[in-house]
Structures are given as structure tokens and as C-alpha cells.
Amino acid sequence: MRAALLEKTQQPLVVVDDVEIEDPRSKDVVVKISHCGICHSDLTMVDLPASEQLPCIYGHEAAGIVEEVGNAVTRLTRGDKVMLTPLPSCGTCYYCVRSEFSLCVDGQNFMTGMRSDGTSPLSRGGDSVFQGFGLGGWGEYAVVSEGRAIKVDADTPLEIACVIGCAVQTGVGAVLNTAKVEEGATVLVMGLGGIGISIVQGARLANAARIIVSDPVASRRDYASNFGATDILDPEQDDAVARAIELTGGIGVDYAFDAAGNSQLISDGLQASRIGGTTVMVGAAITPLELPIPAMLVTHEKKLIGSLLGSCNGHRDVPRFLALWRKGALDLESMISHRRPIEDVNLGLDDMRASRGLRTVLEF
Numbered sequence: 001m002r003a004a005l006l007e008k009t010q011q012p013l014v015v016v017d018d019v020e021i022e023d024p025r026s027k028d029v030v031v032k033i034s035h036c037g038i039c040h041s042d043l044t045m046v047d048l049p050a051s052e053q054l055p056c057i058y059g060h061e062a063a064g065i066v067e068e069v070g071n072a073v074t075r076l077t078r079g080d081k082v083m084l085t086p087l088p089s090c091g092t093c094y095y096c097v098r099s100e101f102s103l104c105v106d107g108q109n110f111m112t113g114m115r116s117d118g119t120s121p122l123s124r125g126g127d128s129v130f131q132g133f134g135l136g137g138w139g140e141y142a143v144v145s146e147g148r149a150i151k152v153d154a155d156t157p158l159e160i161a162c163v164i165g166c167a168v169q170t171g172v173g174a175v176l177n178t179a180k181v182e183e184g185a186t187v188l189v190m191g192l193g194g195i196g197i198s199i200v201q202g203a204r205l206a207n208a209a210r211i212i213v214s215d216p217v218a219s220r221r222d223y224a225s226n227f228g229a230t231d232i233l234d235p236e237q238d239d240a241v242a243r244a245i246e247l248t249g250g251i252g253v254d255y256a257f258d259a260a261g262n263s264q265l266i267s268d269g270l271q272a273s274r275i276g277g278t279t280v281m282v283g284a285a286i287t288p289l290e291l292p293i294p295a296m297l298v299t300h301e302k303k304l305i306g307s308l309l310g311s312c313n314g315h316r317d318v319p320r321f322l323a324l325w326r327k328g329a330l331d332l333e334s335m336i337s338h339r340r341p342i343e344d345v346n347l348g349l350d351d352m353r354a355s356r357g358l359r360t361v362l363e364f
């Protein structure tokens with residue numbers, strides 16, 4: 001099959017057509033990918049100076065058509081339209097029974113997509129090929145466990161809906177599932193890429209009273225204003241912490257979100273959030289964050305929490321977000337600024353490095 005591959009020699013990605021796929025095991029499905037977005041987490045892995053998990057196919061915001069199913073697969077058949085989710089939720093493990101779906105044991109292989117016996121269904125020239133973030137969505141086919149594929153209605157436009165897979169699950173989920181932002185709350189969102197904009201959309205869905213946003217890139221601030229932000233800050237001109245406190249009558253925001261993966265922003269969130277407020281780490285840095293833990297976490301009962309894929313259960317949340325899109329409450333179309341053929345994956349990564357547009361969707 002064809003795939004955009006990060007080889008052991010690393011950048012740039014090369015599009016090859018000789019990746020071999022095994023037949024699906026009993027609970028696996030083979031999905032012919034039609035569309036897959038580019039997320040900053042893919043770029044972080046591509047730009048990593050050294051990785052042991054190569055060669056690898058990245059891309060984890062994917063959708064397509066079921067091509068083949070293993071003999072124990074019950075929910076899906078060939079020809080089904082599916083959205084893929086990087087994290088499956090089995091429903092019965094230690095975490096799933098506690099409704100901590102994004103921590104499901106079946107998803108804990110998400111960095112490489114390796115099966116429990118340490119093998120990969122993909123190979124090239126005798127070498128294993130990893131499926132980054134559990135999917136390998138920049139390949140023509142993905143071999144995934146049944147739990148990573150969610151059947152959607154036959155009329156679902158995958159070229160639009162694919163952004164639910166990561167950006168929307170992560171951003172809207174961080175608001176509705178992880179933080180559980182309540183009506184009338186005040187929110188600060190720092191970083192306005194596909195993830196931050198989805199947090200803005202989540203805050204709007206939650207009926208937050210104030211959605212304060214901050215990003216040094218002017219075009220990203222413009223996007224946020226179109227998606228429902230109420231107060232727009234440029235961190236190069238404004239003191240975002242002071243302004244957020246001022247805009248909330250000296251109290252501080254109820255919820256602050258870091259959507260850039262930056263330790264300064266997490267500290268800023270802790271400063272800008274009110275006594276008893278919550279700072280949510282959504283941005284994902286790969287290197288350790290240097291972060292002083294302020295003593296006021298105790299005296300002010302401030303909370304610092306992480307959010308993985310918006311604490312989503314794809315089987316609940318993908319249909320839920322599609323339904324919100326169908327009724328006009330969630331805007332997916334405006335999130336997609338570029339469409340490119342898979343051959344232009346490196347141009348899409350360049351756009352992300354330069355914060356050009358908002359989200360690129362690659363097409364097969």
C-alpha cells in the first residue's frame with residue numbers, strides 16, 4: 001500500500017507504495033483511509049531529533065471505509081463508513097468501568113499501534129512499520145482493533161467529519177468531559193490551532209459566559225473570534241494573565257486551557273484562574289516541562305489537570321459531535337483551511353510549523 005512514511009533517516013516524509021499489510025487478526029479491521037488531518041502531535045513526533053519508533057506512519061485524525069474484518073468482529077462489515085479514534089474504549093477494563101475511557105488498556109499502545117504480542121500488522125522490506133497514535137492514518141490502509149473504528153451514517157461527509165477524530169474530540173471533550181465547564185463559566189484558551197479552536201467551540205456549546213483567547217498569530221485570533229471567542233488577546237501586546245483577571249472583575253477565570261504545550265502557559269493558567277479554579281493541560285510537550293508548583297495550589301485549592309483526547313469515549317462522543325454538527329451547533333467546515341493530496345504531506349507539515357491556516361486534511 002501507499003503511505004507517507006517517516007523513515008529511520010527521518011525527515012522529510014517520503015511517500016512510498018510498498019508497505020505490506022497482514023490480514024486482519026480476529027478482532028481487527030482493515031480500513032481504506034479516505035481522509036486524515038494533520039495535528040501538531042504528528043508534527044512533534046516528525047520533528048523529534050531521534051525516535052526508536054521508526055519507520056512510522058503518523059496521522060491520527062482519520063476516516064474511511066471498512067475493507068476487511070477479522071472473523072470475530074461483530075459490529076462492522078465490509079463497506080461500512082467509519083471514523084477512526086486513536087483511543088478505543090473497551091467498556092470493561094479497570095478504567096472504562098470508572099468512565100475514564102481515554103485511559104482504556106486497549107489504547108495504551110497508542111504511540112506505536114503495536115499489538116500486545118509486540119508485533120505490527122505493517123512491514124516494509126522485512127522491517128516492522130509502526131502505526132503512530134494507534135492509527136497510521138497517512139497510509140492508504142490502517143489495520144486497527146475493532147474498538148478504534150466507529151461506524152457512522154452512510155451520508156456522513158468524511159472529508160469534513162475526519163477532524164472530529166482528534167481536534168474536536170480533544171478540544172470539545174476537554175471542555176465537556178474533562179473540565180465539565182458549566183453554563184455561565186469564564187474560560188481562558190491559550191493557543192488557537194485546531195485544538196484551541198475546538199476548546200473555544202466546546203466553551204460555546206457549554207454556554208460559557210466569557211471565552212477569552214490568546215495567540216500570537218493574528219490569523220488564529222481572527223479564527224477564534226469567528227468561532228465564538230468573546231475577548232481576544234495578543235500575548236505579545238497584552239499581559240494575558242492580567243487581562244483575564246481584569247475581564248473577570250478581578251476574580252480570575254473559572255477554567256484556563258493550555259492548548260500549545262508550553263510550561264509558561266500552564267503557569268499563566270494557574271495565575272489567571274480564580275481561587276478554586278481549574279487549569280487544564282491539553283497541549284502536549286514531549287520533553288519534560290519546567291514548572292514550579294505554586295504553594296497557592298493548597299491555600300487557593302487550584303486544580304491542575306491533564307486531558308487526553310478530551311477524556312472521550314469515541315463510541316459515545318463521535319456520534320454526539322456529528323449530531324451537534326448536523327444541527328449546526330458545531331462548525332467543522334471552517335476548521336479545515338487546506339486540503340492536500342497525501343503526496344503533499346510535507347507542505348501540510350510546513351503550514352503547521354508556520355501556523356498557516358488552521359487544519360490541513362490530507363486526501364487519498
Ligand SMILES: NC(=O)c1ccc[n+]([C@@H]2O[C@H](COP(=O)([O-])OP(=O)(O)OC[C@H]3O[C@@H](n4cnc5c(N)ncnc54)[C@H](O)[C@@H]3O)[C@@H](O)[C@H]2O)c1
Binds near residue numbers: 038190195283285310
Ligand atoms: N491532550 C491531547 O490529547 C492532545 C491531542 C492533540 C493535540 N494535542 C496537543 O495540543 C497542542 C495544540 O495542537 P494543534 O494541532 O492545535 O497545534 P497548532 O500548532 O495548530 O496550534 C498551536 C497554537 O499555539 C499558539 N501558541 C504558541 N505559543 C503561544 C503562546 N505563548 N500563547 C498563546 N498561544 C501560543 C500557536 O501560535 C498556534 O496557533 C499541541 O501541543 C498538540 O501536541 C494534545
Ligand SMILES: [Zn+2]
Binds near residue numbers: 060
Ligand atoms: Zn492530535
Ligand SMILES: [Zn+2]
Binds near residue numbers: 092
Ligand atoms: Zn477499556
